[in-house]
Amino acid sequence: MVFSSMTFLLLFLPVVLLLYFLAPGLKGKNAVLICASLLFYAWGEPVCVLAMLASTAVNYACARLIGASQEPRKRKAACAVGVGVSLALLGYFKYFAFLLENLAALFSLSVTVPQIRLPIGISFYTFQVLTYTIDVCRGKVGVQKSFWKLLLYVSCFPQLIAGPIVQYADIEHQLDERKTSLEDFNAGLGRFITGLAKKVLLANLCGAAVEALPHGGAASLLGAWYHAFLYTLQIYFDFSAYSDMAIGLGRVLGFRYKENFNYPYVSLSATEFWRRWHISLGSFFRDYVYIPLGGNRRGTARTILNLLIVWTLTGFWHGAAWNFMLWGLYFGVLLIAERYVLKGLIDRTPRALRWAVTFVVAMIGWAIFYETDLAVLGDTLRALAGVVRTESGLAALPLCDAATAQVVRRYTVFPLVAFLCSLPVVPAAERALLARPGGERTLSIVRGVAAALLFALSLIFLVGQSYNPFIYFRF
Amino acid sequence: MKKILLFAENYILLLTSLTLGLFLLLLADKAGGFSEKENRNLQPFPELSASSLASGQFMEEFEKYLSDAFPAREEMIALSNTLTGVFGKADKQAEARKTFDAELGMIGDEAPETSAAPLSTPAEDPAAETQSAALPAAQAQGAALWFVRRDGGKQIIEEYTPQTVAYVAGVVNRYREALGENGRVFLVNSPASDVANEVLDSHRYADWGYDMDEAMQPLLSRGAKIYSVPKILEPWRDEGAMFSTSDLHWYVKTAWRVSNAFLDDLGYAPTGFYDYEYYLRDSLRSGPFTPEQLQSMTIDRENLMVPRVISPVRASIVTHLTEKAPTELYDFVHHGYTMYLGGAKGPYRLFETGFHTGRNALIISDSYAFAMAYYLFPYYDSVLQTDLRNANYNVSLVGASIRDYMEQYDIDDVYIITCQWTSFNGPVFSWRLERFLDSATVS
Numbered sequence: 001m002v003f004s005s006m007t008f009l010l011l012f013l014p015v016v017l018l019l020y021f022l023a024p025g026l027k028g029k030n031a032v033l034i035c036a037s038l039l040f041y042a043w044g045e046p047v048c049v050l051a052m053l054a055s056t057a058v059n060y061a062c063a064r065l066i067g068a069s070q071e072p073r074k075r076k077a078a079c080a081v082g083v084g085v086s087l088a089l090l091g092y093f094k095y096f097a098f099l100l101e102n103l104a105a106l107f108s109l110s111v112t113v114p115q116i117r118l119p120i121g122i123s124f125y126t127f128q129v130l131t132y133t134i135d136v137c138r139g140k141v142g143v144q145k146s147f148w149k150l151l152l153y154v155s156c157f158p159q160l161i162a163g164p165i166v167q168y169a170d171i172e173h174q175l176d177e178r179k180t181s182l183e184d185f186n187a188g189l190g191r192f193i194t195g196l197a198k199k200v201l202l203a204n205l206c207g208a209a210v211e212a213l214p215h216g217g218a219a220s221l222l223g224a225w226y227h228a229f230l231y232t233l234q235i236y237f238d239f240s241a242y243s244d245m246a247i248g249l250g251r252v253l254g255f256r257y258k259e260n261f262n263y264p265y266v267s268l269s270a271t272e273f274w275r276r277w278h279i280s281l282g283s284f285f286r287d288y289v290y291i292p293l294g295g296n297r298r299g300t301a302r303t304i305l306n307l308l309i310v311w312t313l314t315g316f317w318h319g320a321a322w323n324f325m326l327w328g329l330y331f332g333v334l335l336i337a338e339r340y341v342l343k344g345l346i347d348r349t350p351r352a353l354r355w356a357v358t359f360v361v362a363m364i365g366w367a368i369f370y371e372t373d374l375a376v377l378g379d380t381l382r383a384l385a386g387v388v389r390t391e392s393g394l395a396a397l398p399l400c401d402a403a404t405a406q407v408v409r410r411y412t413v414f415p416l417v418a419f420l421c422s423l424p425v426v427p428a429a430e431r432a433l434l435a436r437p438g439g440e441r442t443l444s445i446v447r448g449v450a451a452a453l454l455f456a457l458s459l460i461f462l463v464g465q466s467y468n469p470f471i472y473f474r475f
Numbered sequence: 476m477k478k479i480l481l482f483a484e485n486y487i488l489l490l491t492s493l494t495l496g497l498f499l500l501l502l503a504d505k506a507g508g509f510s511e512k513e514n515r516n517l518q519p520f521p522e523l524s525a526s527s528l529a530s531g532q533f534m535e536e537f538e539k540y541l542s543d544a545f546p547a548r549e550e551m552i553a554l555s556n557t558l559t560g561v562f563g564k565a566d567k568q569a570e571a572r573k574t575f576d577a578e579l580g581m582i583g584d585e586a587p588e589t590s591a592a593p594l595s596t597p598a599e600d601p602a603a604e605t606q607s608a609a610l611p612a613a614q615a616q617g618a619a620l621w622f623v624r625r626d627g628g629k630q631i632i633e634e635y636t637p638q639t640v641a642y643v644a645g646v647v648n649r650y651r652e653a654l655g656e657n658g659r660v661f662l663v664n665s666p667a668s669d670v671a672n673e674v675l676d677s678h679r680y681a682d683w684g685y686d687m688d689e690a691m692q693p694l695l696s697r698g699a700k701i702y703s704v705p706k707i708l709e710p711w712r713d714e715g716a717m718f719s720t721s722d723l724h725w726y727v728k729t730a731w732r733v734s735n736a737f738l739d740d741l742g743y744a745p746t747g748f749y750d751y752e753y754y755l756r757d758s759l760r761s762g763p764f765t766p767e768q769l770q771s772m773t774i775d776r777e778n779l780m781v782p783r784v785i786s787p788v789r790a791s792i793v794t795h796l797t798e799k800a801p802t803e804l805y806d807f808v809h810h811g812y813t814m815y816l817g818g819a820k821g822p823y824r825l826f827e828t829g830f831h832t833g834r835n836a837l838i839i840s841d842s843y844a845f846a847m848a849y850y851l852f853p854y855y856d857s858v859l860q861t862d863l864r865n866a867n868y869n870v871s872l873v874g875a876s877i878r879d880y881m882e883q884y885d886i887d888d889v890y891i892i893t894c895q896w897t898s899f900n901g902p903v904f905s906w907r908l909e910r911f912l913d914s915a916t917v918s
Contacts, residue, residue, distance in 0.1 A: 006538060006542055009492055010493070011497075013492070014489045014493035014496065044531045045531060189488070401901075405900075406896075451488075457558070460554055461555045461558075462542070463545045463555070
């Protein structure tokens, strides 16, 4: 099920909240949440729910074995089984066909590549369940004796299919003890509505503009950059909207999820960008891959290698296609360069220029991310450089083409509004309002009216767009 | 107190949502129905079965049902379109344009024929010096299509440089030269419906203007003429919408009116609109209708009309590399504008009209000529039609230049009929029309 769908907004959410708050005690509330989460996941992908249940069951059993043993070898073996099974499931559903396809191409084999349906959110819940098993093995968290509580952790519908990746350690105690105050309820629903509006009013409109530019806008220089700009906005609003909705719903239900985005487009370097973008994924790779590989404690060469491994994996985590790996490596190389080569230069560069360069770097990154066909990606990157491949070599690309001119004319105001919304303009306005006498009351009224208005607007827009999945669902 | 008020507001929002949801689930019309505006059947309440649940089909259709059965749905969609327009995206018909793209090929600059070919070559730029057909730009004036705002200001929608005007005129003249002494070339580039309706339907703008005809006509050879659709339609502009509000095309009656402008110039008496009988596209309402019935129909209903030919017409796909193959004159299977002329099959379609006039025509077009073609049939022995847009002009099947086809089918008149989304600034006019006149390939 999709948050920004009529089924969710008009039926699922109100009914689940009603049942949740009517349910007696935490046990009852947890039971409501588990049933709701399984229904939420099974809605549209009924069979795939089995993969999630299997992954949870195996890790539950392995963690129990880890807890039952004092021998490090046995504990590690059980941990390896849990991690192995989870990764095997992820590997099969997400990477098997890709691997087969590439092997067949490499060795000129005649192989029928199976069409494997990717269970929605498998990348997210696999990583979540891994944090549990690994942390139990490390002794960082206790063994969860209740299968249902572990299932609730893995399947809890607010964060089930597109994150944030909630580490078990962050939520362990909330499974046993949580309360929703009036403030939590209000703030959570407000956050949810903000996310809904970001998705429906901003991301979807950016998406419409992106689609209006054929071939990634590669017919002209302006087209290519405008496409990259619009997609940069679309992916931010799309993904951060989901995180807003997840965090908001979590809060309504008494869970406190960590922030996943912090205005990434204000960053002054690629390194800072990744501290502000998909924070939960960065934390996962830091805690469960980079640091176990040795982090930066084994010299420069090893640190660089570790960073390259982490960024290659980050790329591949996003999808079974070479462009994702390229995208990961692109950022990996940039971060290494910023760390070891460009640091002095960056420090001396004026802030405005650093911001502009970082924004362009992000746009190029998203251009790589957008196009899974490497040949087309080549065209896109050449177009961003202002050239086009011809039979006689490279030729200059026109500055603008008819299709781009049409799109620029038709989407004149909207991208600027969207761009402003990607910057911390709203918090700044709220701070300014609070600084005025009676500001708190005014802000409260403004927030209330804005929430009602945004919800109504989102519904109006949703009526005409019955299916609008989130970009990150496919990861 | 403040918190309680906020809670009350959130509670009301949730309650409203639930009420709406329950209304849709229990009380709304479960049968679906038909949306005149969108020209499609609305989703009825889906059938619940084990297989539809397991495949996810039930959930997909249920979501669609909730959206389609939403109270005041069409008004809400209209409101969201208006809001979107205010928000800066003045494109009311993006979805329709996507359909236009998907069905009929790319609009504007387009994909290469092969992966090795450039996406855009210098020759695609109308201003490029490499264009052999260009007349000296000094002779030409620039031109535009524009809106007149309510405050009297001018808002340019599409602009054509003197170079573009001169170049397209030069190409049109080459087509004229390729015809016999009495040959004619007719050129129309109509505003698309989403632009036209801003003036004719929603009246968001006070007026519109188009002066490409004035800029180009002095450069055209005798026998070649460019038309202005806004000027042709001026006498009827108070009679209601003339362009579809549900897709990017014009109504058949508008196509008929524009075709009459050509026939007038040819000295023919046009056939009356209701001298034709019409099919209605929706199968439930198919069959011929009397003029009285047709006149009582709503404007949107008229967009569904398909003129019935008044003589037996044989339709075929022809190429220089394959045998002549019969095809349909109508596509009653699929929905969409391409049902006219039986779809967008090509690269060339030949319509042997059953009339004996001693003249043959070639229509080079996008889909804007599809409904119009039927009104031209009575004046020609055969009508050859092709669409030069990249997705439709299959160079691997063409096998010969347009000039070869013109000679083979003894073409007397050429019609170049497109809408603004096949722009004078786009590849059809900036290089394809010229290139394919004497070449069967891109290179």
